[in-house]
Amino acid sequence: MKNWLNPRSTAGIALISVALVALPFVAASGGQAWVRILDFAILYVFLALGLNIVVGFAGLLDLGYIAFYAVGAYAWALLASPHFGLHWPVWAILPIGAGLACVAGVLLGSPTLKLRGDYLAIVTLGFGEIVRIFMNNLNAPVNITNGPQGITLIDPVAFGAFRLSGNSQFFGLTLSGPQKYYFLLVALAIVVIVINLRLQHSRIGRAWQAIREDEIAAKAVGIDTRNIKLLAFAMGASFGGIAGGIFAAMQGFVSPESFSLIESVMVLAMVVLGGMGHIPGVILGAVLLSILPEALRYGVGPLQTALFGKQLVDPESLRMLVFGLALVLVMRFRPAGLWPSPERRRELQETAR
Amino acid sequence: MSEVLLQADAVAKHFGGVRALRDVTLSIRRGEIYGLIGPNGAGKTTFFNCLTGLYVPDGGGFTFCGAPLVADAPQKAAARGIARTFQNIRLFGNMSALENVMVGRHVRTRAGVFGAMLRTAATRAEEAAIRQRAMELLHYVDIAERADDLAKNLSYGDQRRLEIARALATEPQLLCLDEPAAGMNATETAELRELIAGIRADGTTVLLIEHDVKLVMGLCDRVAVLDYGALVIEDVPAVVQKDQRVIEAYLGA
Amino acid sequence: MDIFLQQLINGLVQGSIYALVALGYTMVYGIMGLINFAHGEVVMIGTLLAISVAGGLLQAGWPVALAGPAGLAAAVLGCMALGWGLERVAYRPLRNAPRLTPLITAIGMSIVLQNLAMMVWGRNYLGFPALLPKAGFEVAGAHFTAVQVVIVVVSAATMAGLLALVYRTKLGMAMRATAQSPAVARLMGVDVDRVIAAAFVIGSALGALAGVMVGSYYEIAHYQMGFMLGLKAFTAAVLGGIGNLGGAMAGGVLLGIIEALGAGYIGDLTGGFLGSHYQDIFAFVVLIGVLMFKPSGLFGEKTGERA
Numbered sequence: 002m003k004n005w006l007n008p009r010s011t012a013g014i015a016l017i018s019v020a021l022v023a024l025p026f027v028a029a030s031g032g033q034a035w036v037r038i039l040d041f042a043i044l045y046v047f048l049a050l051g052l053n054i055v056v057g058f059a060g061l062l063d064l065g066y067i068a069f070y071a072v073g074a075y076a077w078a079l080l081a082s083p084h085f086g087l088h089w090p091v092w093a094i095l096p097i098g099a100g101l102a103c104v105a106g107v108l109l110g111s112p113t114l115k116l117r118g119d120y121l122a123i124v125t126l127g128f129g130e131i132v133r134i135f136m137n138n139l140n141a142p143v144n145i146t147n148g149p150q151g152i153t154l155i156d157p158v159a160f161g162a163f164r165l166s167g168n169s170q171f172f173g174l175t176l177s178g179p180q181k182y183y184f185l186l187v188a189l190a191i192v193v194i195v196i197n198l199r200l201q202h203s204r205i206g207r208a209w210q211a212i213r214e215d216e217i218a219a220k221a222v223g224i225d226t227r228n229i230k231l232l233a234f235a236m237g238a239s240f241g242g243i244a245g246g247i248f249a250a251m252q253g254f255v256s257p258e259s260f261s262l263i264e265s266v267m268v269l270a271m272v273v274l275g276g277m278g279h280i281p282g283v284i285l286g287a288v289l290l291s292i293l294p295e296a297l298r299y300g301v302g303p304l305q306t307a308l309f310g311k312q313l314v315d316p317e318s319l320r321m322l323v324f325g326l327a328l329v330l331v332m333r334f335r336p337a338g339l340w341p342s343p344e345r346r347r348e349l350q351e352t353a354r
Numbered sequence: 355m356s357e358v359l360l361q362a363d364a365v366a367k368h369f370g371g372v373r374a375l376r377d378v379t380l381s382i383r384r385g386e387i388y389g390l391i392g393p394n395g396a397g398k399t400t401f402f403n404c405l406t407g408l409y410v411p412d413g414g415g416f417t418f419c420g421a422p423l424v425a426d427a428p429q430k431a432a433a434r435g436i437a438r439t440f441q442n443i444r445l446f447g448n449m450s451a452l453e454n455v456m457v458g459r460h461v462r463t464r465a466g467v468f469g470a471m472l473r474t475a476a477t478r479a480e481e482a483a484i485r486q487r488a489m490e491l492l493h494y495v496d497i498a499e500r501a502d503d504l505a506k507n508l509s510y511g512d513q514r515r516l517e518i519a520r521a522l523a524t525e526p527q528l529l530c531l532d533e534p535a536a537g538m539n540a541t542e543t544a545e546l547r548e549l550i551a552g553i554r555a556d557g558t559t560v561l562l563i564e565h566d567v568k569l570v571m572g573l574c575d576r577v578a579v580l581d582y583g584a585l586v587i588e589d590v591p592a593v594v595q596k597d598q599r600v601i602e603a604y605l606g607a
Numbered sequence: 608m609d610i611f612l613q614q615l616i617n618g619l620v621q622g623s624i625y626a627l628v629a630l631g632y633t634m635v636y637g638i639m640g641l642i643n644f645a646h647g648e649v650v651m652i653g654t655l656l657a658i659s660v661a662g663g664l665l666q667a668g669w670p671v672a673l674a675g676p677a678g679l680a681a682a683v684l685g686c687m688a689l690g691w692g693l694e695r696v697a698y699r700p701l702r703n704a705p706r707l708t709p710l711i712t713a714i715g716m717s718i719v720l721q722n723l724a725m726m727v728w729g730r731n732y733l734g735f736p737a738l739l740p741k742a743g744f745e746v747a748g749a750h751f752t753a754v755q756v757v758i759v760v761v762s763a764a765t766m767a768g769l770l771a772l773v774y775r776t777k778l779g780m781a782m783r784a785t786a787q788s789p790a791v792a793r794l795m796g797v798d799v800d801r802v803i804a805a806a807f808v809i810g811s812a813l814g815a816l817a818g819v820m821v822g823s824y825y826e827i828a829h830y831q832m833g834f835m836l837g838l839k840a841f842t843a844a845v846l847g848g849i850g851n852l853g854g855a856m857a858g859g860v861l862l863g864i865i866e867a868l869g870a871g872y873i874g875d876l877t878g879g880f881l882g883s884h885y886q887d888i889f890a891f892v893v894l895i896g897v898l899m900f901k902p903s904g905l906f907g908e909k910t911g912e913r914a
Binding site for chain 2: 196199200203204205206207208210211214215217218219220221222223224225226232236
Binding site for chain 1: 636640642697700701704705706707708709710711712714715716717718719721722723725726730834838841842845849884885887888890891892894895898899902903904
């Protein structure tokens with residue numbers, strides 16, 4: 002890679018910082034909708050890096066990751082909305098959401114982590130569905146989640162009197178709600194990136210890799226594989242919980258619909274498509290897969306009109322069709338992901354011989 | 355002689371109707387090189403797997419360092435100070451040689467997730483110590499120049515050495531080697547012999563399963579012979595070599 | 608008591624359908640270790656094909672006795688071609704890829720098929736033509752229909768046929784050998800590519816049959832119907848021990864019965880706190896419970912029974 006793009010060089014960091022600061026203002030020129038899309042892209046970066054700890058580092062196939070996101074989102078929604086009349090502050094709810102998600106992760110993980118990879122996948126998938134079904138139905142006889150209607154009028158993130166929703170003035174510059182969330186999300190994403198990087202090259206990170214390589218040998222050198230796996234699971238869940246809280250606050254609304262299996266699949270696809278275990282790859286995967294469907298949403302309809310003079314097929318399904326095809330094609334021609342770590346690419350070339 | 359390090363008492367293991375170990379009783383003394391030999395299928399590796407927690411024995415048990423060894427999982431055996439290598443080398447192939455040995459330090463180090471995330475002074479110091487100790491061990495087994503190569507790209511002999519280094523990284527009291535000379539040529543075997551002798555000289559007791567009878571007889575202080583899962587004899591090499599039952603077991607009389 | 612019998616019958620019918628779909632998952636998984644996420648969509652396309660062909664022929668004035676089999680044949684042949692194509696185009700190039708790569712491909716194909724189906728058949732629910740007589744029977748206070756009887760009988764016969772294929776034919780032996788070790792099977796002269804293709808084709812044919820049954824049973828179909836059905840069927844396959852044909856059948860029937868009984872009794876069991884809309888969680892709760900105590904499924908890992 003060229004030197005100026007290397008994130009470790011000073012010039013690289015400066016360039017990336019400028020781009021990150023400028024981005025929400027550039028996007029705003031296309032309307033606040035684009036800033037919101039950008040916000041979601043970064044939220045997905047955060048989520049995908051959380052899942053990367055589970056799937057990429059510890060090698061555990063988790064298809065129910067979105068359940069932890071849901072736990073965090075509902076924790077926020079219930080503790081900061083008119084639904085129960087509670088309006089707790091962010092510094093209380095976010096840790097509670099993360100903690101609850103973590104507990105859920107440990108409860109699910111401790112009996113199931115001894116299962117073979119694909120069995121774990123279906124168990125986590127089932128867990129995700131259970132959580133969603135409960136959220137859909139816990140409105141009677143006691144109304145806890147308000148069922149399919151979901152919870153509305155959720156408080157935004159606020160630090161004292163400073164709320165992240167609505168416009169604010171900074172040094173004569175007007176910042177919109179989505180733009181303020183953008184900076185919060187970038188800060189959180191940077192934290193999770195640093196954590197990922199540090200974990201990868203630590204005693205725990207090496208133990209994860211050892212388990213992925215050869216579980217019996219890992220046990221033989223004294224690694225308590227179950228606890229180390231559980232650790233990855235719990236950490237991933239906690240990050241999911243934090244992301245869920247921010248999601249609820251940003252949207253002002255949650256309903257079970259946002260936490261269907263396809264969401265889990267989407268986040269997993271981000272990790273795998275980008276390059277499992279390789280942090281820049283996962284970031285790329287998350288950004289691409291969150292922006293691509295939106296770009297298609299705005300691009301597919303007009304493009305059809307331009308080409309054929311009318312709408313031949315429903316743009317919504319065409320958009321998803323293209324998305325599905327993109328997944329298939331990327332896996333066909335870049336089986337290790339778009340941007341795999343150099344070691345993984347080498348591994349693949351050797352086994353393919 | 356010196357104190358008993360490992361005592362096996364009537365250890366039994368069966369798979370379905372096959373009695374792989376029939377009440378094997380033997381004792382390994384601290385500081386010796388102890389050989390375990392026997393024809394193919396005699397139960398040597400099964401004994402190893404029971405000792406290192408990969409299998410749970412169906413009867414009997416082990417006493418290690420004067421206390422019962424409840425090793426129903428390999429990581430517990432490793433924590434108690436029993437390290438092993440595998441007959442069919444099991445390295446972490448896509449990690450470097452150095453990282454393989456660093457993983458071996460896991461059980462003797464403490465840094466957790468929070469230390470790693472915050473990169474505290476204690477964590478950094480420990481990490482440096484892990485790396486330094488791992489490098490020393492690579493020097494010790496004489497493959498330091500391959501430290502940054504992926505384990506799977508090492509030559510066969512070097513992989514054997516790396517596996518021994520990784521086992522030594524867990525600071526074992528007892529090092530169990532499962533056919534370390536298998537597939538080695540004469541020169542490599544001679545070098546291995548020197549390495550094992552050195553490990554013992556530096557204070558680690560060695561349990562050696564081996565097919566190469568010459569290596570075992572030349573290197574071991576005492577030898578046990580297994581046949582059909584039962585102990586035939588346990589004595590010094592000179593006695594074992596002349597024992598009629600051992601000769602029969604090997605020649606299949 | 609009559610509720611019990613009624614729910615048992617309903618569960619058996621639903622379970623037969625799960626079992627047929629589960630066989631498609633388990634054959635592919637047993638042979639190549641892939642969770643073929645797109646299998647549920649294959650079932651859905653089978654149902655919709657049957658609607659188009661049989662419905663169209665009925666409208667053209669064909670008698671039910673001809674239009675029905677024609678619809679079934681179209682569904683089965685169409686799905687066999689689809690299964691073959693999926694394997695050839697999407698999965699075969701990924702044989703040596705990392706483990707998760709074909710999984711993502713399968714998810715991608717699932718999205719593609721679902722949206723293709725929506726473009727062809729639209730967003731609305733479609734009525735399934737009445738191909739089977741609607742006659743009902745009453746036994747010991749429980750009611751059941753000819754459709755239900757046909758579903759159970761045809762499923763049982765199909766599964767018996769599949770077992771005969773796997774254990775009595777040369778192709779079946781090749782499939783079992785490949786499931787044990789593709790590399791060794793290849794050395795013994797087994798055409799592994801052909802075996803894998805056969806697993807997809809057979810699994811898809813069973814899926815199409817199941818699709819026609821689902822359509823006949825609920826008299827309705829929709830482009831999203833494959834998703835939950837596939838998920839439940841896969842759960843059934845894991846419950847029985849994935850890779851194991853008998854396990855998939857038993858798991859499917861068991862799951863159907865548990866769901867039906869659960870839905871019938873959950874209200875009483877929880878004092879009215881949880882209602883029958885929790886039906887969908889039974890599958891997963893039972894699955895998690897079973898795997899905790901039998902980590903390889905109820906009938907998993909017995910050698911010689913994999914295919």
